[in-house]
Amino acid sequence: DAGITQSPRYKITETGRQVTLMCHQTWSHSYMFWYRQDLGHGLRLIYYSAAADITDKGEVPDGYVVSRSKTENFPLTLESATRSQTSVYFCASSEPRGHSNYGYTFGSGTRLTVV
Amino acid sequence: GENVEQHPSTLSVQEGDSAVIKCTYSDSASNYFPWYKQELGKGPQLIIDIRSNVGEKKDQRIAVTLNKTAKHFSLHITETQPEDSAVYFCAASKGGSSNTGKLIFGQGTTLQVKP
Numbered sequence: 001d002a003g004i005t006q007s008p009r010y011k012i013t014e015t016g017r018q019v020t021l022m023c024h025q026t027w028s029h030s031y032m033f034w035y036r037q038d039l040g041h042g043l044r045l046i047y048y049s050a051a052a053d054i055t056d057k058g059e060v061p062d063g064y065v066v067s068r069s070k071t072e073n074f075p076l077t078l079e080s081a082t083r084s085q086t087s088v089y090f091c092a093s094s095e096p097r098g099h100s101n102y103g104y105t106f107g108s109g110t111r112l113t114v115v
Numbered sequence: 116g117e118n119v120e121q122h123p124s125t126l127s128v129q130e131g132d133s134a135v136i137k138c139t140y141s142d143s144a145s146n147y148f149p150w151y152k153q154e155l156g157k158g159p160q161l162i163i164d165i166r167s168n169v170g171e172k173k174d175q176r177i178a179v180t181l182n183k184t185a186k187h188f189s190l191h192i193t194e195t196q197p198e199d200s201a202v203y204f205c206a207a208s209k210g211g212s213s214n215t216g217k218l219i220f221g222q223g224t225t226l227q228v229k230p
Contacts, residue, residue, distance in 0.1 A: 014121040031216040043159070043204065050216060058217075090158050096216050103149040104218060106158030 003027075006091050006107035013081050013114055021110045023078045023091030031094045032074040033068065033104065034058075036087040043090070049074055081114045088112070117142040119207050121221025129229050130198035134195050136224045140189040145207040148188045149218065150179060153202040163190070196229045202226070 004025040013019045023032065034046040045058030047066040055066050065077045065083060078085055088111050090103035118141040128134050140148075146167035151159035165172045165179045165188065172179050174220050176195075181188040188207075192199055206218040 033217075040222075043220045045217065048217060092158075094216055102147075103151075103161040103164055104159075105161070106151075108158050 004091060004093055004105055004107045006089075006110050008110060009108065011104070011110060011112045013112070015082060015114055016080050019078050019081055021089055021091075021112070022079075023076070023107060025072055025074075025091075025093045025105075027093065027095065027105075029095040029105075030071070031091035031096065032068065033092045033094075034064075034074070034076045035090045035092065036060065036085075037090060037109075038087050041100055046076065046089075062114045078112075081112075083114050086112060086114045117145065117207065117209075117219045119205060119221045121205050121224060123224060124222065125225045125227070127227045127229065128195050130195060130197060132195055134192045134199070134226055134228075136190045136205070136226070137187060138189070138207075138221050141186070142207070142209060142221075143186065144145075144209040145176050147208045148179070148181060149206050150177075150190050151204040151206065153204065153223075155192055155201075158179040159204055192226075195226075197228050197230050200226055200228045205214075 007022045030051050033048045035043045044060045046064050048056045049068045052071045070072050088109050090109045091107040094104045121138045149164035152162045153159040162181050163177050165181050176193045178191040202223045204223050205221040208218045
């Protein structure tokens with residue numbers, strides 16, 4: 001199916017465990033983003049990527065690792081999960097044209113609970 | 116860094132009334148302003164956007180206005196319906212040679228439309 005898909009939709013993990021959230025898009029968009037959404041904080045950028053093998057930190061990168069070996073995939077790894085990382089995680093993609101930005105397309109989100 | 120302030124945080128209107136959500140941005144180089152609607156349990160979805168070369172844009176019951184001098188933009192929803200109930204986010208980004216593709220989001224407005 002065309003679009004942007006995130007997996008899993010729900011995940012419960014224990015403190016200290018490593019967990020990877022997956023994001024896959026079928027449009028070959030250059031840009032991909034990871035946000036977390038917490039009550040009272042809106043959407044906060046964790047990491048983003050302008051192209052394969054190019055990633056950069058966002059507003060709240062600590063405790064997270066990303067990679068982008070292929071244009072269509074942008075996994076987010078929590079190296080050692082903490083309770084403060086309990087959140088809803090959204091992946092998004094976009095394709096700027098020249099110097100102009102266009103809106104993101106978001107995935108459906110992953111609800112992560114760290115116990 | 117760039118900041119986007121969004122008001123109000125919650126808004127309750129009667130069905131058929133109008134709703135207005137306002138955002139201000141800090142970076143005068145911003146030139147792209149999208150609005151997103153997020154329904155419960157779903158990812159944000161782009162509903163309308165405006166670029167800095169226009170002052171107003173309409174799409175059926177939704178309109179967005181932009182005042183570049185004052186650095187603020189607003190979402191207007193007319194003839195509200197219960198299905199308009201959702202969280203709305205504004206965002207801003209800048210293009211040009213320093214374009215990173217990033218959107219800076221406001222904190223969100225929870226709109227409730229009462230039947």
